[in-house]
Amino acid sequence: MSESSGVAVYGEIADGKLLPIALEGLGIGRKLADSLGQEVAAVLAGSDVAGLAAGAFAGGADRVYVVDDPLLKDYQPDAYVSVMEKVIGQVKPRVLIMGQTDVGRDLAPRLAFRLGVPVTMDCVELAIDPASGRLLQTKPVYGGNAQAVFTSDADPQMVTIRTKAMTPLQPDNSRKGEVVKIAAGLDASTIRTKLVDRVIEDVAGIRIEDADVVVAGGRGIGGAEGFAQLEELARLLRGAVGASRPPCDNGWVPDTVQIGLTGKIIAPELYIAVAISGSSQHLSGCSGAKTIVAINKDPEANIFRQARFGVVGDWKKVLPAFTARVKELMAG
Amino acid sequence: MNIIVCVKQVIDPEAPPRSFKIDAGGTRAEMQGAPPVIDPYGEFAVEAALKVKEAAGNGKITALSLGTGLLREVVKKPLAMGADALILLEDAAFAGGDGWSTASALAAAIRKTGEYDLILCGREASDTNAGQTGPGIAAILGLPCVTLVRRIDVAGDTAKVERVTSAGYEVVEVPLPAVMTVSNEIGEPRYPTIKGIMAAKKIEPVVWKPADIGIEPSQVGASGRRLKMNRLFQPVHEGKCELASGETPEEVAANLAARLREAKIF
Ligand SMILES: Cc1cc2nc3c(=O)[nH]c(=O)nc-3n(C[C@H](O)[C@H](O)[C@H](O)COP(=O)(O)OP(=O)(O)OC[C@H]3O[C@@H](n4cnc5c(N)ncnc54)[C@H](O)[C@@H]3O)c2cc1C
Ligand SMILES: Nc1ncnc2c1ncn2[C@@H]1O[C@H](COP(=O)(O)O)[C@@H](O)[C@H]1O
Numbered sequence: 001m002s003e004s005s006g007v008a009v010y011g012e013i014a015d016g017k018l019l020p021i022a023l024e025g026l027g028i029g030r031k032l033a034d035s036l037g038q039e040v041a042a043v044l045a046g047s048d049v050a051g052l053a054a055g056a057f058a059g060g061a062d063r064v065y066v067v068d069d070p071l072l073k074d075y076q077p078d079a080y081v082s083v084m085e086k087v088i089g090q091v092k093p094r095v096l097i098m099g100q101t102d103v104g105r106d107l108a109p110r111l112a113f114r115l116g117v118p119v120t121m122d123c124v125e126l127a128i129d130p131a132s133g134r135l136l137q138t139k140p141v142y143g144g145n146a147q148a149v150f151t152s153d154a155d156p157q158m159v160t161i162r163t164k165a166m167t168p169l170q171p172d173n174s175r176k177g178e179v180v181k182i183a184a185g186l187d188a189s190t191i192r193t194k195l196v197d198r199v200i201e202d203v204a205g206i207r208i209e210d211a212d213v214v215v216a217g218g219r220g221i222g223g224a225e226g227f228a229q230l231e232e233l234a235r236l237l238r239g240a241v242g243a244s245r246p247p248c249d250n251g252w253v254p255d256t257v258q259i260g261l262t263g264k265i266i267a268p269e270l271y272i273a274v275a276i277s278g279s280s281q282h283l284s285g286c287s288g289a290k291t292i293v294a295i296n297k298d299p300e301a302n303i304f305r306q307a308r309f310g311v312v313g314d315w316k317k318v319l320p321a322f323t324a325r326v327k328e329l330m331a332g
Numbered sequence: 333m334n335i336i337v338c339v340k341q342v343i344d345p346e347a348p349p350r351s352f353k354i355d356a357g358g359t360r361a362e363m364q365g366a367p368p369v370i371d372p373y374g375e376f377a378v379e380a381a382l383k384v385k386e387a388a389g390n391g392k393i394t395a396l397s398l399g400t401g402l403l404r405e406v407v408k409k410p411l412a413m414g415a416d417a418l419i420l421l422e423d424a425a426f427a428g429g430d431g432w433s434t435a436s437a438l439a440a441a442i443r444k445t446g447e448y449d450l451i452l453c454g455r456e457a458s459d460t461n462a463g464q465t466g467p468g469i470a471a472i473l474g475l476p477c478v479t480l481v482r483r484i485d486v487a488g489d490t491a492k493v494e495r496v497t498s499a500g501y502e503v504v505e506v507p508l509p510a511v512m513t514v515s516n517e518i519g520e521p522r523y524p525t526i527k528g529i530m531a532a533k534k535i536e537p538v539v540w541k542p543a544d545i546g547i548e549p550s551q552v553g554a555s556g557r558r559l560k561m562n563r564l565f566q567p568v569h570e571g572k573c574e575l576a577s578g579e580t581p582e583e584v585a586a587n588l589a590a591r592l593r594e595a596k597i598f
Contacts, residue, residue: 077476077477078476101498102480102497102498105463105479105480106467106479106480108464109431109462109463109464109466109467109468110467110470110471110477112464112468113432113435113464113467113468113471113472114471117558118430118431118432118558118559119431119464120559121461121462121463121464122461136562139461140461141459141460141461141564142343142345142352142361142458142459142461143345143458143461145349145352145361145566146352146354146361146564146565146566146567147564147565147566147567148561148563148564148565149561149562149563149564150559150560150561150562151559151560151562152558152559152560153558153560154558192476192506192507193476193477193478193504193505193506194504194505194506195502195503195504196492196502196503196504196505197502197503198497198500198502198503199500199501199502199503200499200500201499201500201501202499213598237598245516249516249517249520255496255517256498256499256500261461262455262456262515262516264498269597270597270598278349279346279349280345280349280352281345281458291597293588293592293597294573302348302349302350304573304575305349305569305571305573306569306571307571307573308571308572308573308574309573309574309575309576309588309591309592309595309597310573310574310575310576310588311575311576311581311584311585311588312575313581313584313585314581317580317581317582317585318581318582318584318585318588319585320585321581321582321583321585321586322585322586322588322589324586325585325586325589325590326589326592326593326598329589329590329593330598
């Protein structure tokens with residue numbers, strides 16, 4: 001149909017490193033490109049980022065486009081949209097993959113509307129339709145109650161991918177390829193929004209994204225004091241404390257520990273959900289856990305449909321006894 | 333200060349997941365037994381608009397909603413919360429749209445209202461989970477845009493805005509007029525007061541058809557789509573939950589711990 005060819009992956013960078021989502025994008029990008037019999041290109045935009053090309057090759061790219069400019073030091077929508085529009089105009093990929101991250105959520109829809117193509121946000125599955133050669137874009141809708149499969153006739157076929165939904169390749173450091181530099185050509189006067197400050201609200205201990213065990217509480221915990229008890233269990237299991245949205249909205253825990261569709265997507269070995277009803281939006285964030293254990297006083301709670309083990313009961317009675325027994329078992 | 337807030341009528345996302353059903357045609361979803369509601373993030377956007385108007389001490393908030401079969405008691409909620417006017421893009425031609433057709437029609441309607449300083453959307457609708465309507469409107473109208481907003485302070489013709497990130501937040505300055513998408517961290521939407529509900533009863537919504545906003549019917553709704561939906565389905569869960577038992581809560585808890593240990597879960 002068009003002169004477009006190949007799969008382009010936006011290689012998101014933070015603190016001078018290629019993010020895991022970039023490698024997840026390259027992993028699926030490689031698969032799609034192989035089934036199309038075409039190339040994978042990585043796009044790296046930032047300030048002083050040329051050194052990251054090797055990582056993109058190792059992750060599956062055949063070619064790396066680098067846009068290096070001091071104006072790209074921090075993510076700024078007007079600058080990044082303009083640069084990406086230029087890059088896509090030159091690369092002309094058939095498929096463009098970005099991550100469903102702070103940046104991707106902001107950049108992808110704006111770029112799509114600028115390019116005049118649709119974008120499917122937060123895809124959990126991507127495949128090439130053998131009949132049409134077009135990209136089948138599967139994404140959860142209705143908060144995760146359903147999934148929809150979309151296609152677009154226009155190129156690039158744009159998607160963002162959900163964190164941890166796609167598998168990165170085993171890095172292969174022997175892989176090499178061509179690095180192509182593209183000038184940003186930015187006019188600073190077109191940059192309208194200005195980043196004044198970036199505030200990191202660090203949570204002590206292990207980050208929930210990295211923890212093997214997450215003990216999470218919901219609205220039924222009732223207050224910050226209850227979360228102190230979850231903290232005790234989490235410490236014992238060397239895990240982290242997470243929450244559904246209401247405890248964050250109520251200020252019992254920081255917003256940064258929210259798990260779900262609009263919070264963090266995690267995939268720990270063990271997820272203990274205490275007084276969480278199990279809304280589809282919450283489960284979107286934790287259904288990748290290997291084992292879910294639920295404590296809830298309502299036997300009808302939806303969380304029991306996803307949990308592998310459970311207790312029906314008041315967490316105030318169940319949790320202290322559970323923690324005590326876990327401690328004994330771990331000691332002995 | 334003229335503020336436009338986009339709100340959408342949706343099936344209730346807080347209804348129990350087991351009442352969620354997709355029709356035999358595989359295109360429409362419903363929450364059985366639960367009436368439709370205003371999209372929750374649209375409601376957070378209304379709350380943000382009210383906060384900005386209060387801080388400014390004056391201004392007009394216009395709620396804008398596109399859809400078909402819009403129930404007046406649902407789409408009037410922003411009025412009951414304190415918005416001043418309501419515009420409905422209601423016509424069969426608007427049905428079945430995607431991000432493109434929806435954002436294009438909303439942008440055309442906003443242009444027609446003439447004066448706007450701030451356009452607010454939710455961070456994502458509870459049905460599409462897309463989060464592209466706000467940025468789309470901004471792109472079409474050529475306005476700057478800040479997504480995932482949790483605080484807005486307007487001073488003259490600029491706004492200082494806090495944007496939620498996964499690690500905390502950013503502080504961003506943006507010239508007005510601008511588009512913003514609002515996140516739940518803005519604060520719980522207020523309940524309509526009796527006075528608000530009475531006032532809302534008296535306000536008649538303005539209803540616009542495609543021709544009123546200068547768009548061909550072929551460019552809105554299903555005909556204006558750029559994304560095709562091939563399939564809509566409910567993923568099946570095979571999971572089976574093993575419930576621990578015992579005489580007392582303490583005993584049940586201990587049995588759970590023992591079972592998890594036995595299964596080498598910890
Ligand atoms: C677009 C959109 C995005 C959203 N994103 C997210 C998200 O990212 N993350 C998220 O979590 N939510 C999200 N939500 C909100 C979501 O719909 C639910 O409102 C939320 O997950 C409910 O949290 P909960 O389970 O803690 O509270 P509830 O649903 O109120 O459940 C509380 C549970 O606690 C139990 N309980 C109460 N007391 C006790 C006790 N003493 N002992 C034991 N059990 C008890 C109750 O039986 C109940 O099951 C989103 C919503 C929308 C519309
Ligand atoms: N049909 C509509 N009418 C009014 N506002 C809408 C409509 N669709 C989307 N919006 C607004 O755009 C936000 C994001 O929607 P979406 O891009 O579909 O996730 C919603 O929270 C609303 O504020």
